[in-house]
Amino acid sequence: MALLPILVYPDPRLHTAAKPVQAVDARIRALVADLLETMYEANGIGLAATQVDVHERVIVIDISEERNEPLVLVNPEITWASDEKQIGDEGCLSVPGIYDGVERSSAIRVRALDQQGQSRELAAEGLLDVCIHHEMDHLRGKVFVEYLSPLKRNRIKSKMLKARRETERAD
Numbered sequence: 822m823a824l825l826p827i828l829v830y831p832d833p834r835l836h837t838a839a840k841p842v843q844a845v846d847a848r849i850r851a852l853v854a855d856l857l858e859t860m861y862e863a864n865g866i867g868l869a870a871t872q873v874d875v876h877e878r879v880i881v882i883d884i885s886e887e888r889n890e891p892l893v894l895v896n897p898e899i900t901w902a903s904d905e906k907q908i909g910d911e912g913c914l915s916v917p918g919i920y921d922g923v924e925r926s927s928a929i930r931v932r933a934l935d936q937q938g939q940s941r942e943l944a945a946e947g948l949l950d951v952c953i954h955h956e957m958d959h960l961r962g963k964v965f966v967e968y969l970s971p972l973k974r975n976r977i978k979s980k981m982l983k984a985r986r987e988t989e990r991a992d
């Protein structure tokens with residue numbers, strides 16, 4: 822297992838659309854292990870392969886208090902979404918320190934393969950629903966700040982670029 826560097830917004834590679842996984846093999850299981858390790862190390866509740874510059878449809882999630890209920894979704898597809906909406910505060914390991922409200926459907930059903938390559942369907946609402954929407958957006962190259970107003974988004978972009986310049990100077 823290995824910790825992977827996480828791309829930081831506005832890195833253009835975050836806007837790459839991921840390709841479907843062809844086979845859940847040892848390579849994909851190694852990627853899943855690395856994604857989980859990277860997510861736990863960063864104290865995140867979700868991570869998409871896109872965020873570590875791997876453009877295949879793999880996401881990992883763990884919303885449990887104890888951080889011991891990993892959920893692995895390979896080639897996830899939303900099969901149903903409620904008409905009812907919810908607005909939850911979202912954050913992202915690729916946009917550190919920024920939290921803002923995004924409107925999402927309040928309940929979904931998702932079909933995906935697990936790390937064994939088995940197809941499964943699950944229902945999600947609340948935080949899990951938000952998290953799945955958020956991570957699936959990453960797979961199509963979308964970062965949550967793109968739902969915010971252009972004014973807010975530009976402020977966030979400047980803030981991230983400034984932080985990057987400061988880090989580079991410190992190195």
Ligand code: NI
Pocket residue numbers: 912913914915955956959
């Ligand atoms: Ni994110």
